[in-house]
Amino acid sequence: MKIAVAASPEVAIPTLEYLLASDHELALIISRPDSQVGRGRELTPTAVSKWATANGIELYCPNKAVDFDDRLKSFDLVVTIGYGVLLPEYILNQPKHGFINLHFSLLPKLRGAAPAQRAIIDGLTETGITVFQLDAGMDAGPIYLQTKHPIKPNTTAGELLTELAQLGPSAIEQTLYAIENGIQPVLQDHSLATSAAKLDKAEAQIHWSSSAAEIVNKILGFAPNPGATAKFRGEALRITRAKGSDQSLPVGEITSANGSVFVGTSTTAVELLEVTPAGKKSMSAAAWANGARFSAGETIE
Numbered sequence: 001m002k003i004a005v006a007a008s009p010e011v012a013i014p015t016l017e018y019l020l021a022s023d024h025e026l027a028l029i030i031s032r033p034d035s036q037v038g039r040g041r042e043l044t045p046t047a048v049s050k051w052a053t054a055n056g057i058e059l060y061c062p063n064k065a066v067d068f069d070d071r072l073k074s075f076d077l078v079v080t081i082g083y084g085v086l087l088p089e090y091i092l093n094q095p096k097h098g099f100i101n102l103h104f105s106l107l108p109k110l111r112g113a114a115p116a117q118r119a120i121i122d123g124l125t126e127t128g129i130t131v132f133q134l135d136a137g138m139d140a141g142p143i144y145l146q147t148k149h150p151i152k153p154n155t156t157a158g159e160l161l162t163e164l165a166q167l168g169p170s171a172i173e174q175t176l177y178a179i180e181n182g183i184q185p186v187l188q189d190h191s192l193a194t195s196a197a198k199l200d201k202a203e204a205q206i207h208w209s210s211s212a213a214e215i216v217n218k219i220l221g222f223a224p225n226p227g228a229t230a231k232f233r234g235e236a237l238r239i240t241r242a243k244g245s246d247q248s249l250p251v252g253e254i255t256s257a258n259g260s261v262f263v264g265t266s267t268t269a270v271e272l273l274e275v276t277p278a279g280k281k282s283m284s285a286a287a288w289a290n291g292a293r294f295s296a297g298e299t300i301e
Contacts, residue, residue, distance in 0.1 A: 001076035001176065004028035004095070010047040011165035012081035015102060018169035019079070024176065026057060027075070032084060033061045065091060077179065079172060080134065084113070089136045097179050099134035102172060104164045105196065106130060106146055108188045111139035112196035116164060117157040119196075121221035123213065125151050127160070129167050131175045133185050140193075142185035144175040154243055156223040199226060206230045208252040208300070211267045212244045219270075227276065231301040232292070240282065241274035252299040261285040263300055 002025045005016060019026045029052035037044040045053070052059040062068050065087050072078060072094035081102045092099050105115035107130040112118070119127040128148040135141040147167050151160060178185075199222060206215055206228050219242045222228040227238035232254070249255065249264030256262075262269040272285035 001025070001097075001180070002027050002074070004030060004072060004075050004078045005048075005081065006030035006078055006083040006085075006099075007048045007081040008032045008046040008084055009082040011104070011161050012048050012102075012168075013051055014165050015079070015081060015168035015172050016048070016051055018172065020055060020057075022173070028058050028060060028071070030060045030062070030078075030083070033063055070094065077176075081168070086136075086138070087134070092134055092136070100144065100172075100175060100179075101132055101134050101139070101141070102168050103130045103132065103139055104161060106148065107132060107139055107143060108190060108193035110196035111193055113198040114157075115196040116160045117196070117199055117221045119151060119221075120155065120157050120160060121217050123217050127151055127164070129164055129171055131171050132188075140188060140190065142187045144178055144183075144185045145171050147171055154220065154241075156220045156241065158224045201226055204229050206239065208263060209266050212265045212270050213267070215265055215270050216242050216244055232277075235278040237278070237300070238276040238282075239272055239274070240276065242270050242272050245269050245271045247271075252301065254294055254298055254300045256286075256289040256294055259286045261289045 003019060004027060005012065005019065008031050029048060031046045031049040031052065034043040034045045036042065049059055049061065065085055068091050072091065075095040077097045078095050078099045079102065080099055103115065105119065106128045110118055116127065126148060128146055130143055131145045132143045133141040149164060149167060204222050204226055206218060219228045219239050223240040227240050230237045230239060245262060245268055247262045247269040249262055249269045251264050251266060253264045254261065261272040263272060274282060275285050275288050276282045277288060
């Protein structure tokens with residue numbers, strides 16, 4: 001089949017590598033336009049745009065859905081992976097077999113932009129991937145294939161996405177076989193749908209009055225970006241890795257003992273493992289504590 005891929009993040013690359021080496025023709029990459037990144041606001045291409053350029057594949061970066069031309073009418077199929085644009089039906093109908101999407105949850109659970117992150121924040125122990133036919137709804141089209149995947153303890157969202165991305169090539173290969181052989185996808189049960197809305201910086205703030213489990217899940221689910229945040233001595237502190245402990249401390253009190261850093265919650269204390277102080281690089285919580293030198297009874301907001 002003549003295939004295009006619409007994608008932006010690095011998690012699409014294992015599937016792109018598979019398609020490039022397959023018997024199918026990967027003829028076009030569609031990605032988001034270059035965006036301003038970092039303090040210098042330098043225009044930077046997406047990870048997928050860089051991959052397309054490096055592999056000599058035509059790259060197409062329309063600003064919005066209305067900017068799409070009709071070039072997809074010459075394609076058999078478009079595969080989308082984290083592209084980030086809701087496409088109208090007249091575009092979805094252009095390729096012979098329409099669009100399929102590789103989504104990082106077991107649909108209809110966790111529809112939306114942040115399924116892996118929300119799975120961890122919600123404390124799930126299992127998630128997976130789904131390949132489905134795109135329609136005009138939000139992750140609501142009929143399903144070709146699902147693969148389950150365990151969420152190991154202390155896994156960050158970034159690590160989980162990397163693991164799920166490795167399941168993509170096999171799932172897409174099986175789906176392409178199904179499409180070529182006329183196998184029809186199965187409708188979703190919309191009554192079971194849950195949401196996985198994009199992460200909001202406002203919800204990244206840690207509330208130490210929550211339980212240790214809720215706090216650890218938030219820290220892991222927001223890592224590595226945008227990172228769960230707290231305030232220490234009036235300055236922002238990003239916390240990107242933590243785990244539960246059997247220590248007991250008053251809510252919000254922070255202390256260091258035997259090279260470990262603990263913060264009190266409404267249940268047992270959370271042990272901080274990795275932090276990024278304001279204006280500094282990521283470091284171990286122990287290294288940060290050595291420089292901070294906590295006072296007895298000091299708190300973190």
